[in-house]
Structures are given as structure tokens and as C-alpha cells.
Amino acid sequence: MSSVPAKRPLTLVLASPRGFCAGVDRAIHIVEKALEKYQAPVYVRHEIVHNRFVVESLAQKGAVFVEELDEVPDDAAVVFSAHGVPKTVPEEADRRGLTSLDATCPLVTKVHREAELHYDMGRQIIMIGHAGHPEVIGTIGQVPEGTVMLVGTPAEAEMVQPRDPSMLAYITQTTLSVDDAAAVIDVLYRRFPDIVGPKREDICYATTNRQAAVKTIAPKCEALMVIGSPNSSNSSRLVEVATRAGCARSVLVQRAAEVDWSLLDGVSRLGITAGASAPEILVEEVVAAARERFDVTIEEVRVTTETVTFKLPQALSE
Numbered sequence: 450m451s452s453v454p455a456k457r458p459l460t461l462v463l464a465s466p467r468g469f470c471a472g473v474d475r476a477i478h479i480v481e482k483a484l485e486k487y488q489a490p491v492y493v494r495h496e497i498v499h500n501r502f503v504v505e506s507l508a509q510k511g512a513v514f515v516e517e518l519d520e521v522p523d524d525a526a527v528v529f530s531a532h533g534v535p536k537t538v539p540e541e542a543d544r545r546g547l548t549s550l551d552a553t554c555p556l557v558t559k560v561h562r563e564a565e566l567h568y569d570m571g572r573q574i575i576m577i578g579h580a581g582h583p584e585v586i587g588t589i590g591q592v593p594e595g596t597v598m599l600v601g602t603p604a605e606a607e608m609v610q611p612r613d614p615s616m617l618a619y620i621t622q623t624t625l626s627v628d629d630a631a632a633v634i635d636v637l638y639r640r641f642p643d644i645v646g647p648k649r650e651d652i653c654y655a656t657t658n659r660q661a662a663v664k665t666i667a668p669k670c671e672a673l674m675v676i677g678s679p680n681s682s683n684s685s686r687l688v689e690v691a692t693r694a695g696c697a698r699s700v701l702v703q704r705a706a707e708v709d710w711s712l713l714d715g716v717s718r719l720g721i722t723a724g725a726s727a728p729e730i731l732v733e734e735v736v737a738a739a740r741e742r743f744d745v746t747i748e749e750v751r752v753t754t755e756t757v758t759f760k761l762p763q764a765l766s767e
């Protein structure tokens with residue numbers, strides 16, 4: 450008689466908050482409501498949020514994802530992604546008579562308005578962010594070309610040469626590592642004591658809270674999975690934060706089917722979190738897959754409770 454071998458115990462330490470933020474929730478709702486109101490196809494410029502599962506689910510309902518407006522036919526409805534767009538994009542949509550819906554997160558729009566304000570005040574702007582990221586392109590595109598200097602690291606902040614250090618401001622991408630951004634900001638304040646910064650941080654509440662939660666659990670885990678897509682800035686930052694906080698075996702995984710379970714050899718506590726664009730169903734999938742292989746105990750570690758919500762644009766809320 451053969452008996453089924455007993456499953457090895459594994460504690461899953463779930464970070465909280467994790468997963469969807471208010472800006473992502475709103476952006477996805479905007480696409481869903483637009484599909485109801487305008488019927489498929491509704492075009493979406495860029496991935497509405499950086500998650501393959503979300504994009505594929507919306508595509509099944511009739512959303513068509515494109516990178517640029519010239520791929521959108523005349524008379525169509527088009528949604529701009531949560532990451533924001535340069536000013537030229539809504540201008541072009543209006544010129545062509547497209548129905549446009551802006552799913553830019555209000556916390557990204559806040560940074561757009563800061564950029565405009567600094568420009569109007571005659572200040573040169575340093576943006577701390579990752580070159581090529583759509584949010585950075587969108588924010589830089591709020592002011593005339595050549596106005597913003599992009600820096601990514603403390604070394605770059607040491608090199609930047611503004612025109613007039615007494616007329617200088619900085620803004621940041623919303624999804625940076627809080628600690629990395631602080632190191633860059635320190636250099637800027639040391640070199641340019643008169644630099645004007647945001648009244649309240651540009652790094653958003655969701656990024657900050659997810660990093661704080663992962664920092665709390667990482668030192669107590671031997672391995673850690675961040676559920677998210679590789680092109681998601683905030684998700685990628687969570688892997689870096691976890692690694693630096695003491696969990697060397699920290700990885701980004703898109704969903705359960707992609708997990709390399711050999712990561713868990715010798716591991717008794719696995720940390721799990723999810724980026725702001727990763728739906729909770731993907732976390733549940735990983736938990737279910739772990740239960741098939743291990744005798745799972747769940748432990749949730751909450752560092753704060755989030756209550757932020759954002760309204761839909763007026764055109765869709767009626």
C-alpha cells in the first residue's frame with residue numbers, strides 16, 4: 450500500500466496593502482464604462498495599466514490597445530492610460546474629433562500641474578524618474594520641449610547643470626523607490642539649496658504603502674514573490690525593496706503558471722505582495738497553487754489601511 454507523502458509546511462506571509470490602488474481601479478472602470486457607453490471597439494492608448502492579465506481581460510471585452518493615436522480610426526472613442534499622456538495627445542484627439550476619456554491617475558495629474566506651475570514661475574525643472582517610462586514622457590510633455598532635465602540616480606544628480614540654481618524645482622515619477630528617490634533629492638538639496646520641491650511628495654500613497662509593507666515582511670521571509678508585470682515600475686521597485694530589506698530570494702512573477710517552485714527549496718516562510726496594477730485574483734491563484742504543493746498557513750501583515758478612492762470622469766459617471 451502506498452501512502453501520499455505529507456506536504457511540507459509553508460507559511461505564506463501576505464503583505465498588506467498590496468495590489469490595486471485607487472488610480473488603477475478607476476482606470477479599469479473607465480475602460481469598462483466606456484465599453485458600455487460607446488460599445489466595442491473602444492481604443493486604449495497604451496496598456497491601461499501595466500498588467501498583462503488586466504489588458505487581456507479588457508481586450509476580450511472589446512478594448513483595442515494601441516501605442517499611438519494614429520492607430521485609432523476617426524470617430525472612435527479612445528481612453529488614455531493611467532500613466533498620463535503628453536499635452537500633444539489630447540490636442541491631437543480633439544483636432545481629429547475623437548471621443549477621448551482620460552484615465553490618467555489624479556495623482557499623476559497632480560504632478561503634471563506642478564510641472565506647469567514651475568514652468569509658469571520661470572523655474573527650470575529636474576524630474577527624478579526612469580527614462581522612457583510613459584509616465585515620465587507624459588509629465589515631461591506638459592511643458593515645452595527642453596524644459597525638463599531628467600535624472601535617475603544620485604550620480605546623475607551630481608552631474609546635472611541647471612541654467613540658474615536659484616530658479617530650480619524638482620518633481621518625481623509617482624512609482625519610484627522611496628529610498629532611492631530620497632538619495633537623489635539629498636544630492637539636489639546639497640547642490641542647490643534653493644530648489645523648490647513638491648508640497649506633498651510626488652511618490653504616491655500606494656507606492657509608499659506597498660513598499661512599507663514589503664519592507665516589514667521581507668526580513669522575516671526566506672523568499673518573496675511580487676505579483677506583477679516586468680514593465681510595471683512600482684512592481685519592479687517592490688522586488689528591489691524586498692531584496693534590500695533582507696530577502697535575497699525576491700522575484701517578480703506574473704502569475705501562478707510561471708512560478709518556479711524550486712525557489713522554495715528549503716523555504717519555510719514565503720512573502721507575497723502584488724504591484725498596484727496586479728489584480729488580487731492573481732495572488733489567490735498563487736496561494737491556491739502553493740496549497741497544492743505545501744501544507745499552507747496564511748499570515749497577513751498589515752502596515753496601514755487605505756481609504757483613497759477616485760471619481761470617474763463626468764462623461765461616464767452619469
Ligand code: 0CN
Nearest residue numbers: 498499532624681682683726
Ligand atoms: O504598473 P502600473 O500600470 O504603472 P507603473 O508602476 O509602471 O507606473 O501601475 C499603475 C501606476 C500608475 C500610474
Ligand code: SF4
Nearest residue numbers: 470472473554623653
Ligand atoms: Fe495613481 Fe499611484 Fe496607483 Fe499610479 S500607483 S495609478 S500614481 S495611485
